[in-house]
Amino acid sequence: MILHALGIGPGDEVLVPSLTFVATANSVLYVGARPVFVDIESPAVPLMSLEEAEAKCTSRTKAVIIVHFGGYLAHRDAWQALARRKGLLLIEDAAHAPGLPAAGTFGEAAAFSFYGNKNMTTAEGGAIIARSRALRESIRQARSHGMTSGTRQRLVSRRPEYDVTMLGFNYRMDELRAALGLVQLKRLPEWNDTRRRLSLRYRQLIVEHCPSVMVPFTNPWPSAHHLMPVVLPAAIRRQTVVDRLREREIQTTVHYPPVHRLTFYNDLYPDSHLPRTEEFARRELTLPLHPRMTPASVELVVNSLAAALGAELPAEAIA
Structure with missing residues (x-):
């Protein structure tokens, strides 16, 4: 959803670690871009190597997805500096890092997972943190078939009309999972x-x-x-x-x-x-x-x- 909303697509490359769950790389293929795999720094610091990431940048590289492996935070200042030098969009796969104050503050947006084995869970689903209001609104619309209003909005306004202005998806979290997540969040x-x-x-x-x-x-x-x-x-x-x-x-x-x-x-x-x-x-x-x-x-x-x-x-x- 983040890559889609940022306009990443065919012809673009996205730097990703190979030491991650396959979903990280899959998300790049979903939007038609090419994942470029980057090695880890070392066995003692199994996070994506900043040096190798920079070496693998080309004119087609548009973004980098950093993964906080095991819940251990990547070096924010260093990755932000690389993103500025190379003109890259910086995205976090923060599936392992809910509750860390710095998680979600690196770049354009961060994705969190609430799968059953995560620090907090809704059994399935997740959440996105995005710096830009426009980016958040684009993701909100795309997650529900590209509709310009949601069910609750139409119910409150008593206007049944809606429009579809983009190709969207059925990526909504249901109310039962959200209720479970709110309880879990308090315990996190x-x-x-x-x-x-x-x-x-x-x-x-x-x-x-x-x-x-x-x-x-x-x-x-x-x-x-x-x-x-x-x-x-x-x-x-x-x-x-x-x-x-x-x-x-x-x-x-x-x-x-x-x-x-x-x-x-x-x-x-x-x-x-x-x-x-x-x-x-x-x-x-x-x-x-x-x-x-x-x-x-x-x-x-x-x-x-x-x-x-x-x-x-x-x-x-x-x-």
Whole structure:
């Protein structure tokens, strides 16, 4: 919706990270533009590389979508400076960062997700923050088939007429989800603070019990603490660790398989090669993190991770 309202379309390029959920890149294809994948800065800072983003700018580059991976905020001043130098529209994928005061203040607009696993949820749906009133109004109209008035507006004014002045979409949130979201929003500061304290405890225990495991982002780093990502030692087989943790009823996942390596995108852009993203994705493991956890459950996870790592042989030995 943001790209559509900003007039991004065929012939345009948009810089995106590959370390993200596929929706980030899909949104570029939806408007007919081309996503250009950018590598991460490093395993310790798995955010889109500013230096490589600048190097990949061409005369066709119109915008950049930055992703606050795991809830960890990108460097606003640096990205704003790049956008000014290159004449780019700056857009935030802030799906992981609700509740952070700076999220949504970088550029033209930011998209938030309220999917079921986010810091606050409406089960499906999301929200957009946009700096410009005109941009907000364009998005509001486009989300409801391009109609010039909504159902409530027509009900209040008692005038049933409306017009359609643009090609729109059926992207409205229903009232039940919105009501759920309003309740969740009130709890968001409390839940984010719980996530922050749990993340700090994770970091302390991992240093003590799993010194070979790297935790990205130095502490403190502005974050909504959506995820608890760790980077396993290079010689460890991740699936074995996943299986051993599952035996102890501890669920883990991976954020993310690189978008440029997914079959659909690999077929479209077979020459994409992002070595830092690929290496991070090969070794990354996301540990449980949610507000109903306790310090004791964090200790259980870390102790189980230490046991799984201790039992796992280097890949060379297994081969």
